[in-house]
Amino acid sequence: MQVGPISRRRFLSTSAKAGAALAMGGAVTTFLEACSATPNASSAAASASGTVAVEIDEGQNANPFQWFNPNMKAKFGATTNIIGLPFVGQYEKIVAEMVTRSSVYDVLVFPPQMLGDFVSNGFLAPLSELGNESDFNLTDVLPAYRDPNLRRNGKLYAAMYDGDILQIAYRTDIFSAAGISQPPQTWDDFLNIAKELHKPPTQYGNAFLAQRGFCYAWFMNIFAALGGKWFTADMKPAINTDQGVQALQMLVNLKQYAPPNILQIGYQELNEAYLNGSTAMVVQWDDLALKAEDPSQSKVVGKNAYAPCPVRNYMPYSRVMAVSAFSKNQQNAYKVIQYMDSADVSIKYVYDPKCGEDPFRQSHLDASKVKDHLGNPSMPAAQAQSYVGAIKTCLTTGYPELSIPGAPRYLDILDLFVNEALAGSLTPSQALTQAANEWDSITASLGQDNQVKAYSDWVNAFHAAGVTY
Amino acid sequence: MMATRRRPSRWSGGRRFALLTVAPATIILIVLSVFPLLYSLRLSFTDQQLLSLVPPRFVGLANYAQLLQDNLFWSSLGVAAAFALSVVTVQLGVGLALALALYRLPRYQQFIATLLLIPSILSSSVASFQWRSLFDYSSGPLNYFLGLLHLPLLSWTADPRLALPSLLLVDFWQWTPFVTLLLLAGLHALPASVFEAARVDGSSSWQILRYQTLPLLRRVIAITVILRLIGAFKVFDIIYVLTAGGPGSATESLAFYNYVQGFRYFSVGYSAAMSYVSVIIVIVLARVILRYMERPVGRPAADVPVAEAAV
Incomplete structure (x- = not known):
């Protein structure tokens, strides 16, 4: 194609505009990056006051997070903000949010049946890369709930919250x-x-x-x-x-x-x-x-x-806790998970009739520990014996x-x-x-x-x- | 010297103003309606799964072909058709009877019309949650009254034979008043002189209804039918809250099945194809009704009963 003088002028003019647009684009990109960096910085700053958004099926299963909020605040300065999702429909709501790389959730609580999808689609940050696996005292977790529920491709992605049977x-x-x-x-x-x-x-x-x-x-x-x-x-x-x-x-x-x-x-x-x-x-x-x-x-x-x-x-079901790959508050999310999963905290909610969580650690399987989070026995001794005995056999x-x-x-x-x-x-x-x-x-x-x-x-x-x- | 008249630019004066005024709405329409429509059309020709590691491929009409072999699609289409047909027939019949009754009660009309508005201003999900309590087997008032009458208690939403009729009852409760109000408004818009003339000519109430009121009301009826047909065909909320498509798939309508494919299984390509089929079905039905509406109101003289012809 022949390019005449006018076309050349137009060409130059167009090139200049395009160049300016690209430069503007670059500036805009830089600006956007700066903006997106701001929440990171602010969330890092906020992590001192730290509110960790916890996604969980709404109702009784969210109670333990509420009960232990003051303790978490005192221990590492973070509290949880519960985002309750309906029990039926939880999967689609989590996926719909995560495919857009939304940072609305810091901690995700979900049944392990969803772990395969979440890991393969990059929705979760491996816990083993955010801290040490030893933080989770995994040897105390009952084997049936341990690696099959928590680990994929050799990495630890989740920690137990509720062991169902x-x-x-x-x-x-x-x-x-x-x-x-x-x-x-x-x-x-x-x-x-x-x-x-x-x-x-x-x-x-x-x-x-x-x-x-x-x-x-x-x-x-x-x-x-x-x-x-x-x-x-x-x-x-x-x-x-x-x-x-x-x-x-x-x-x-x-x-x-x-x-x-x-x-x-x-x-x-x-x-x-x-x-x-x-x-x-x-x-x-x-x-x-x-x-x-x-x-x-x-x-x-x-x-x-x-x-x-x-x-x-x-x-069926069970519940595990994991850190969202898109969370801007991953360190606090990790701390919340570690705290709620720990043996001495989880023993206070897995036998509490005011929530739906069940034992998942070896150390939980002791009939004398069947008490609620306030330390009161939650069933008569004979029934506690029968109940814990049945769980041991079931497992x-x-x-x-x-x-x-x-x-x-x-x-x-x-x-x-x-x-x-x-x-x-x-x-x-x-x-x-x-x-x-x-x-x-x-x-x-x-x-x-x-x-x-x-x-x-x-x-x-x-x-x-x-x-x- | 001949004055040279400047040719108006495409962007001059009123034209520019008109374009600027229309532009925001046009842009919004393109972004929010046209683009998603075209995008979903493109999706319907792919096998895209939101959570699959296999990259999406162009599959042509394969999704549409698969729909033809999908038993769940056909059963959900059947549920949607049964629901829509029942809704339109019952609500139109009862709505018309109520509208005619109200038309003859000018004194209480406004008060009753206001009361009738209440169910339709409630959100369908809120209404469904209320009905869930009413339908409850052990503590619901419906079974309480059946018990008082020594009748067997019913599993309203759990019995496969009762679940769809129960949903129809909820839809009937919510939307029949709306149909009544539309038809009542239509009745008020009819020319009173026609009815006066009919009465002077000695027509009976039935003849006036059959040969004057209904033909004149035909366009309002057609609009009402289209509105309810579309509403019934895409029914979702009450199914989601009351039965979740069950028992089995007894109440899984086309819209609900589409939701399951698109938002529970994330088969977005297949779901988009299903959406297009739904849209085409509704458009064809609406078109048929509109054609009926466009027919002239009068009838050939040969059809007119002798008594009327004499008049």
Whole structure:
């Protein structure tokens, strides 16, 4: 192309403008960098007064952070500002915030099922790079909760806050009156006992969480006992097997001996069904025991015993604490996590009926330590013995919750189809086949090879922790 | 000498002012509506997952093809269609009856109309939380009254056969008053002389309703139907609060399933394709209703009943 004198002038003029624009752009960039540096500087300065934003599912689980705020303030000058998210929907809200690299959260409290996604997408700052792993006294953390829940790619990303496991709570008075001397040892036993003790509308044989959101965990609890696995080594779904169909059929059968609104029963409703005295036995997270022995919450104080679930005990949810990779207050966030995770602080909240946290350290497993954060015994000695004993046994037969990348999605799909079977819209076999098909699509969308490796690493972590899987 | 008239510049005077006035709205529209629309259209041709380590690829119409084979998509479309059809039919029928009744009560009309506004000014989520308490199996007033009448208690939102009707009840409670008010306003806008003439000609109340009121009210009815159809088709809040799509997928509407794909699974490409399908369905339905609305009000003489023709 020929460039005439006028075009040249225009060219020069345009170049000059472009140059000026670039220079301005550079200036703007520098200015923006300076601006973005300002909050860093100010947050560093603020860290002396230090408010650490803690994301957690709202409600009782946030209480320990509030209780220990004055102690943290006195110890290292930081307090926490709780950002409560709804329990159902927590995952999407965290992700929506973190994909924009938002610094709104300093500490994230979430279940380990999300750890795979959060680490692979760079949402978390490794604790091992912010301080020393020895700060967390990891040898005291129960093996099933330790590396599989806290570590990825050799780095420590999280610290425990709540160790969850399912266990049976049952009414000793009702069992005795019916001449039943021991809790169920197999799932067939469980069904028979539920049938025998089912006397509606005053007494229901059993209850479980059947509402959409977490009913998959109650299926997995039975599936685990029958020897089921999540996937094969090459990531083919292993839920649509005979064990899977049998487990789901068992859950559907148990529905007959449950309260009539069983499909409406979520976590709170399940607690209530037991605490109001209308249900003979339930499978629930272990913190139910604390509430069952608390006269302000329960009509059945002193009438309960606690036992492991038949054969295996599923470990749904749990909670870990991690530092956001985008936090501008990472050092204080680290200190908050270290403080809340420490043995002498966590022992004050894991047995407190006013929150939902459960033991996760070896040092927690002592019946004499079942006290609330004010130091008062939170249940009678006999019940405390039964409760802590059940947790110890449960942990030896604990069955891990999936926590590879995409885990929340796999679990949500499983939950949907388990719920379809419970609602009677699909047979157990149809439900699990459809769930398996959806699982295949998830695996394909996340990359088959990536998932095979992540699953293998995860299974190995459990094997290394001594968990049978 | 012939005066040279200066040609008005494109940017002169009133034109410049007009453009400057329109510009902010245009820019906002482009940034907030046109750009997201085009961006989501582009997304719908990719397999983008927000949390995948696999880079997004252009997949053409694959997302749209996948929708055709997705059982959950079809079941959610079925739920949305059933919900929208029931909402429009019931709310229009009851709303019209109430509007006609109110029209004949000029004395109390303003007071009742004000009361009727209350449900529709509440946010749907707030209303849903109130209804959740009402539906509660053990402590809800609905089951309390059933108990008083010695009737079996109902699992309003947990029984697969009752869950969708329960949601319809909430939507009915919230939006029927709004439909009533729209139709009442329409009735007030009709020319009184037509009805007076009909009465003078000896038409019965039913004939006036059938051959005068409804045809004249047709445009208001069409607008009401479109508004409620769009509202019902994208229903989300009450499902999120009351059933979360359950039991199973009994109440998982298209909007809710789209939310699950987009914001729970972060399959943004697939979710964008689903959004476009939803938009196309609503546009086609609205277009059909608008065409009906544009038809002339009169009917061929042959259709007119003998009594009327005689008049």
